[in-house]
Amino acid sequence: MRSQQALPSLTRIPYQGIKVGVQIRTDHATKAGGDVALAKAFAGRLRSFGFQVELLSSARAVRSFRPQLLIAFNLDQPLELLDLCRAAKQCGAEVAAYALHHPSQGVRAYLRSELRGLRGLVARHVRNDPARYFYEMALLRGCRCRNLLAVEYLLLGRDRLLRDLAPLIDYLLVSGPSELAEIETEFPELRSASIRIVPHPVELSAIDVPNVNPYEEGKWLRHFFVGGRIESRKNQNAVLRIAAHVLDAEFVFAGQLNETDPTYCAEFRRLLSLAPNCRWLGQLSMAALLQHIAYADAVINPSWFEVMSLINLYAYTLGTPIISALHTFESDLLRDGVIRYDPELPHALEHALIGVGPRVKPTTATSSGRIAEFSALTWAGFDEFSRCAGERLAGAD
Numbered sequence: 001m002r003s004q005q006a007l008p009s010l011t012r013i014p015y016q017g018i019k020v021g022v023q024i025r026t027d028h029a030t031k032a033g034g035d036v037a038l039a040k041a042f043a044g045r046l047r048s049f050g051f052q053v054e055l056l057s058s059a060r061a062v063r064s065f066r067p068q069l070l071i072a073f074n075l076d077q078p079l080e081l082l083d084l085c086r087a088a089k090q091c092g093a094e095v096a097a098y099a100l101h102h103p104s105q106g107v108r109a110y111l112r113s114e115l116r117g118l119r120g121l122v123a124r125h126v127r128n129d130p131a132r133y134f135y136e137m138a139l140l141r142g143c144r145c146r147n148l149l150a151v152e153y154l155l156l157g158r159d160r161l162l163r164d165l166a167p168l169i170d171y172l173l174v175s176g177p178s179e180l181a182e183i184e185t186e187f188p189e190l191r192s193a194s195i196r197i198v199p200h201p202v203e204l205s206a207i208d209v210p211n212v213n214p215y216e217e218g219k220w221l222r223h224f225f226v227g228g229r230i231e232s233r234k235n236q237n238a239v240l241r242i243a244a245h246v247l248d249a250e251f252v253f254a255g256q257l258n259e260t261d262p263t264y265c266a267e268f269r270r271l272l273s274l275a276p277n278c279r280w281l282g283q284l285s286m287a288a289l290l291q292h293i294a295y296a297d298a299v300i301n302p303s304w305f306e307v308m309s310l311i312n313l314y315a316y317t318l319g320t321p322i323i324s325a326l327h328t329f330e331s332d333l334l335r336d337g338v339i340r341y342d343p344e345l346p347h348a349l350e351h352a353l354i355g356v357g358p359r360v361k362p363t364t365a366t367s368s369g370r371i372a373e374f375s376a377l378t379w380a381g382f383d384e385f386s387r388c389a390g391e392r393l394a395g396a397d
Helices: 034-048 059-065 078-090 104-112 117-125 129-146 148-156 160-166 177-185 234-241 260-271 286-295 310-318 347-356 367-397
Strands: 021-022 052-056 067-071 095-100 171-174 195-197 222-227 250-256 276-282 298-301 322-325 338-341
Touching: 021 034, 021 059, 034 067, 034 298, 034 310, 052 059, 052 338, 059 078, 067 078, 067 234, 078 129, 078 160, 095 260, 095 367, 104 129, 104 347, 117 129, 117 171, 129 148, 129 160, 129 250, 148 160, 171 298, 195 338, 222 234, 234 250, 234 260, 250 286, 260 276, 276 338, 286 310, 298 310, 310 322, 310 367, 322 347, 338 347
Parallel strands: 021 052, 021 067, 067 095, 095 171, 171 195, 222 250, 222 298, 250 276, 298 322, 322 338
Antiparallel strands: none
């Protein structure tokens, strides 16, 4: 891989009419998530620079739009990525792949947990190997949908897929040095791609946060917030299992149920019914989500693995303490205010909670200066890449 180069500072914006496609999941309308938010944030930012942008969810959509640059996602799902990259190259487009590679140690811990249903069967079949797990789950989804590409690579294998994918990626966008180090080890096929450090951006301003405390003060001494889609990977049930032993605290959960993980969701509901100090709010609006994060005594993120958790980034931006499971790449960006724990160690989360007391609630939601500074820091990498891409593509016309 070619290391990130110092990029020129650009003073003009000659981007009008340059077509950029940004991949978005086919189920984005019904299944929220950090990757969907990321795609929409990238698209909005590019439009603000003058690019002509479309959110694209299939190879057919790529061929129809004919972008000059495609921003696609997720090295851990190389089958779908290959399909989109091939379509982009048929249009003569450059391809930037935003890696979204999950920490392998965290994925292994997740696969060793008590997974049930199809996920558990595949985990045992691949002997908890992260790369094989993601690959075989993608093949199963593809074959179920009669995807001919999935059938082809069911026979050819993952190594051949990566060899076919590598020459199609011009730029590899990674969240930081930690993610890059793991990719260099696990994806040697991508060493020819040009590297850009692009952290997960925080699109937030002080006016986005309602200045009202949503928690009932007096009944509970501490208030903990747990946000994210309800599914086995997010591991909310680990919090529910210890909540009954933390008698001075309220635990507030928010996020939609993942209907493709029904066994886990049923257990979530069962545990919730047994915990009088726990509430589940369902999926919140962005304003309500930020409000609950800003006024919590701490945000708990029990997820088995994350690239960069959007919930944690919001909490960090708003100055809210974070208690987070260990396996993430966000430590490149979040250097203080985070208590990390190993989700495989018994009582580790309980011990982490002991160190968090009630805090003085802000009279205003947070400091606008902190928000502006951290938001600008997280956007800097993507902005520089976008400007250089615009300059290059404008010069090619």
